[in-house]
Amino acid sequence: MHLPSEQDYIQQVSIDCVIFGYQETQLKVLVPKLAFKGDFWALPSGFILQQEGTDQAARRILEGRTGIKNIYLEQFRVFGDAGRTSAPFLERLIELNQESSREKQFNRKEFEWMTRRFISIGYYALVDINEVVPNKHDIDESIEWYNIKSLPTMIMDHNQIVEQALETLRSNLDKKLIAFNLLPETFTMMEVQQLYEAIFDKPFARNNFQKKILDLNVLERLEKKFTGAANKAPYLYRFLK
Amino acid sequence: MHLPSEQDYIQQVSIDCVIFGYQETQLKVLVPKLAFKGDFWALPSGFILQQEGTDQAARRILEGRTGIKNIYLEQFRVFGDAGRTSAPFLERLIELNQESSREKQFNRKEFEWMTRRFISIGYYALVDINEVVPNKHDIDESIEWYNIKSLPTMIMDHNQIVEQALETLRSNLDKKLIAFNLLPETFTMMEVQQLYEAIFDKPFARNNFQKKILDLNVLERLEKKFTGAANKAPYLYRFLK
DNA sequence: GCAAAAGTGTTTACCCTACACCCATGT
DNA sequence: ACATGGGTGTAGGGTAAACACTTTTGC
Numbered sequence: 001m002h003l004p005s006e007q008d009y010i011q012q013v014s015i016d017c018v019i020f021g022y023q024e025t026q027l028k029v030l031v032p033k034l035a036f037k038g039d040f041w042a043l044p045s046g047f048i049l050q051q052e053g054t055d056q057a058a059r060r061i062l063e064g065r066t067g068i069k070n071i072y073l074e075q076f077r078v079f080g081d082a083g084r085t086s087a088p089f090l091e092r093l094i095e096l097n098q099e100s101s102r103e104k105q106f107n108r109k110e111f112e113w114m115t116r117r118f119i120s121i122g123y124y125a126l127v128d129i130n131e132v133v134p135n136k137h138d139i140d141e142s143i144e145w146y147n148i149k150s151l152p153t154m155i156m157d158h159n160q161i162v163e164q165a166l167e168t169l170r171s172n173l174d175k176k177l178i179a180f181n182l183l184p185e186t187f188t189m190m191e192v193q194q195l196y197e198a199i200f201d202k203p204f205a206r207n208n209f210q211k212k213i214l215d216l217n218v219l220e221r222l223e224k225k226f227t228g229a230a231n232k233a234p235y236l237y238r239f240l241k
Numbered sequence: 242m243h244l245p246s247e248q249d250y251i252q253q254v255s256i257d258c259v260i261f262g263y264q265e266t267q268l269k270v271l272v273p274k275l276a277f278k279g280d281f282w283a284l285p286s287g288f289i290l291q292q293e294g295t296d297q298a299a300r301r302i303l304e305g306r307t308g309i310k311n312i313y314l315e316q317f318r319v320f321g322d323a324g325r326t327s328a329p330f331l332e333r334l335i336e337l338n339q340e341s342s343r344e345k346q347f348n349r350k351e352f353e354w355m356t357r358r359f360i361s362i363g364y365y366a367l368v369d370i371n372e373v374v375p376n377k378h379d380i381d382e383s384i385e386w387y388n389i390k391s392l393p394t395m396i397m398d399h400n401q402i403v404e405q406a407l408e409t410l411r412s413n414l415d416k417k418l419i420a421f422n423l424l425p426e427t428f429t430m431m432e433v434q435q436l437y438e439a440i441f442d443k444p445f446a447r448n449n450f451q452k453k454i455l456d457l458n459v460l461e462r463l464e465k466k467f468t469g470a471a472n473k474a475p476y477l478y479r480f481l482k
Numbered sequence: 483g484c485a486a487a488a489g490t491g492t493t494t495a496c497c498c499t500a501c502a503c504c505c506a507t508g509t
Numbered sequence: 510a511c512a513t514g515g516g517t518g519t520a521g522g523g524t525a526a527a528c529a530c531t532t533t534t535g536c
Contacts (some may be wrong), residue, residue, distance in 0.1 A: 119254060471487090
């Protein structure tokens with residue numbers, strides 16, 4: 001990771017991204033784990049270049065982690081408390097990694113820059129999990145999809161940021177018709193329903209759900225999907241536009 | 242106005258406030274006009290001190306304009322386009338005010354600071370218009386309530402910011418029960434209805450509206466209000482909690 | 483008593499839910 | 510044929526809009 005200690009970036013403003021994916025009836029979030037002792041997880045984040053808009057910056061950060069260019073994203077909240085700084089986390093990290101050679105990469109100036117108070121703009125993104133090739137940065141030990149219901153404890157306020165993102169996702173899901181970003185090109189109605197159930201963490205009635213979704217008039221019915229199972233083959237659907 | 246050219250403030254981040262008030266069946270916005278030739282209107286705005294949160298900063302800015310301490314406010318959006326700068330506006334202002342003595346107050350360094358690209362956090366506030374004592378800053382020629390439907394053309398993207406604020410207000414009005422912030426301590430049902438009609442710019446049915454509002458169970462019915470008019474006296478209500 | 487405007491009740495329509503039934507598919 | 514799961518139709522309940530009527534107030 002390029003350490004942004006100069007004026008290329010807007011000072012004291014960061015972007016934190018909650019990347020939602022969906023797989024096997026579970027809503028998931030893509031979270032990197034830092035390559036330091038101490039088990040630190042942190043949301044994908046970054047800074048805003050002087051010549052790019054906040055949305056562009058989020059897109060750049062998201063593409064860097066998922067490889068996806070045309071990603072669905074939305075800004076959902078600013079986290080700007082006065083005491084919002086990564087200093088406690090960084091101190092703990094350094095304390096636990098004193099013997100490590102990595103500590104040397106923090107020089108005093110960079111450390112000072114990174115521990116200042118930061119205002120963070122929260123973005124959430126919805127991706128087809130099958131299209132994502134999670135990209136581990138140098139600083140990461142791993143980057144993985146975590147079930148939303150069993151996320152690790154992350155640094156700073158990142159767990160709260162995910163909470164807020166999920167809340168916004170829920171309230172935007174119906175009015176903005178964005179759920180289909182989490183599904184592959186074609187899908188069955190049952191898959192849509194299970195996705196909704198994962199997001200809202202509650203069951204829906206099968207027939208009524210189908211009616212509700214089809215009444216949106218945004219789905220095109222395709223051929224049936226023969227799975228080999230001993231039951232009626234479900235139709236495949238495609239999201240229009 | 243203290244020109245914030247030092248490190249007291251977070252660089253390149255501003256706060257723009259849309260202050261909503263309500264009077265005589267009209268939804269209004271409090272907008273200062275700058276004391277320069279050229280008719281420049283600009284939303285109340287300011288910057289974030291290093292030691293204060295964004296909400297606190299918005300509160301400070303809002304109190305400075307309205308005199309109200311316990312103001313209802315909500316962050317609603319970040320405006321962070323790459324080209325978002327006040328440079329064109331400031332150049333036009335200076336061009337139109339060359340002969341004025343005021344131009345001298347812009348020294349080169351301050352001008353450079355103010356024309357950088359700024360990310361703005363949009364806040365909207367709801368106030369009882371009767372409690373507000375609009376406070377004109379030194380830099381202002383006036384500060385006035387403008388009908389939302391006949392706002393002046395403001396600088397930069399400020400008209401769009403108001404649009405966004407209104408949109409958010411509409412979608413939050415029911416679920417957050419915030420409309421009563423715009424009314425005085427006691428009010429009649431008709432006043433609530435007219436407020437809703439002003440916000441949504443559409444009529445509501447009288448009896449159904451009353452039922453809907455009373456079913457919220459947040460209003461206390463007080464004595465009747467005798468206006469002297471030749472008709473049944475309406476009840477007064479007070480918002481609970 | 484009457485006009486004006488507030489309060490309240492009633493009917494209607496619509497939408498969401500629940501229940502039921504039918505259909506296709508592979509063993 | 511039958512079990513499994515998908516598709517569709519219909520009746521019930523609750524909510525909200527539309528309509529109607531009653532009450533209060535000052536002249």
